[in-house]
Amino acid sequence: MQKPIMAVTGDETATTGDMPTYQIRAPTTALPQGVMMAASPGSLHSPQQLAEEATRKRELRLMKNREAAKECRRRKKEYVKCLESRVAVLEVQNKKLIEELETLKDICSPKTD
DNA sequence: TAAACTCCACGTCACTTGGC
DNA sequence: GCCAAGTGACGTGGAGTTTA
Numbered sequence: 358m359q360k361p362i363m364a365v366t367g368d369e370t371a372t373t374g375d376m377p378t379y380q381i382r383a384p385t386t387a388l389p390q391g392v393m394m395a396a397s398p399g400s401l402h403s404p405q406q407l408a409e410e411a412t413r414k415r416e417l418r419l420m421k422n423r424e425a426a427k428e429c430r431r432r433k434k435e436y437v438k439c440l441e442s443r444v445a446v447l448e449v450q451n452k453k454l455i456e457e458l459e460t461l462k463d464i465c466s467p468k469t470d
Numbered sequence: 471t472a473a474a475c476t477c478c479a480c481g482t483c484a485c486t487t488g489g490c
Numbered sequence: 491g492c493c494a495a496g497t498g499a500c501g502t503g504g505a506g507t508t509t510a
Contacts, residue, residue, distance in 0.1 A: 418494095422481085433497085
């Protein structure tokens with residue numbers, strides 16, 4: 358079954374402009390520990406060698422994706438935390454403005470008795 | 471106290487995106 | 491067009507909590 362296509366990237370900066378994006382692609386130069394570079398395809402001969410190479414490539418891909426997923430979750434958590442603290446600040450600010458408005462209304466409204 | 475439930479972190483897959 | 495990186499969705503397992 359085909360999954361629905363995702364349009365959301367998690368980059369809220371485009372709409373708000375004041376929050377840090379959590380989708381940042383950092384170039385990776387170093388391989389994870391214990392990972393060897395692949396032999397050149399030209400040096401592979403037997404079907405067994407090809408199968409081993411395919412397995413090795415898959416494991417490398419999974420390992421990289423595992424790390425990428427961890428990092429992605431870490432950034433997302435940070436981003437959500439950041440949004441939550443912003444909400445808290447804005448709620449306080451909003452409350453203060455409402456109180457100020459009520460005070461001004463009291464001052465400006467004509468007394469009727 | 472065992473079963474049911476909830477929450478969280480993780481691994482994997484499928485897909486998108488950007489750089490070359 | 492290919493490849494690597496990023497990420498949403500999904501399934502799973504472990505730890506903590508609630509309930510009968």
